[in-house]
Amino acid sequence: MTESKELQVKDKQAVSTPAEQTRPGPVFTPVVDIFENDNEIRLLADMPGVKAEDLNIDLRDNILTIVGDVQPWEKGTETDLLIEFEIGRFYRQFTLAETIDQERIEAKLADGVLSLTLPKHAKATPRKITVATA
Amino acid sequence: MVISRDFFFPSWTRGSLFDELGRMQQQMMRLSEALQPRLFGHPTAGVFPAVNLTEDKEGYYLRAELPGVKPDALDIQVSGRNLSVSGERVIETEGDGVRYHRREREGGKFSRIIGLPTDIDAEKVTAKMKNGILTIHVPKAETAKPKQISVA
Secondary structure, eight states: OOOOOBOOOOOOEEOSOSSOOOSOSOEEEOOEEEEEOSSEEEEEEEOTTEEEEEEEEEEETTEEEEEEEEOOOOOTTOEEEEEOOOOOEEEEEEEOSSOBOGGGOEEEEETTEEEEEEEBOGGGSOOOOOOOOO | OHHHHHHHSOHHHHHHHHHHHHHHHHHHHHHHHHHSOOSSSOOOOOOSSOEEEEEOSSEEEEEEEOTTOOGGGEEEEEETTEEEEEEEEOOOOOOSSOEEEEEOOOOEEEEEEEEOSSOBOGGGOEEEEETTEEEEEEEBOGGGSOOOOOOO
């Protein structure tokens, strides 16, 4: 069922200018899966190193913004021998086509993966309309 | 080899022609390097997962980003100076009636061996997984630790 291919290294995608940056340090685009069914939109984002308290999710005017900060973990006494990836802020924005019930949004962060459930408004869920024939 | 070259390229152009080809090859290499800028200018081994290796006086710290990998799906082994990390990242498939808008996260198997510069204390290697970051602490062997020499 699950494909067991070899994983390849992918460079973390750096964002050039997400907005006016006032903080130093690189900004990366997290890779995401987004899928929807009739009732909700689900979003999974890989954000390794982000703690729950450093994660910010914002939805306004149908624009969903995800920002996660990674705190540096190295102790001051460590010297670098091999650096293959950098850490920095994760940032990504999405425009949502559907109206989302903001009250019922659920976010979960486990093992560095953010899982976001965005329930659609009741009026946006498709309803089968039967046409009565006279 | 020499015969065939003489056959295809008359001797009077050979020197200048190969000089010219060499120059072109160098220019092409410079061009292709310029077209593929390394993001950070860090050389990578190109093997998943990308790791950061640091050291202090006592030992080495190996860190890798492995979001969504459960600790029991990891296999970490030490032999000699080599540290091997392998495992599998499983992306759960969703049920029917689901429409995908983005599918960027990838699952699969991985295996990597990292050679450490000095002897290590294999008995005291510890590993932990937190927020999708794997940290392996590898203490150096006593013989590999720096010794402070006091001057009398």
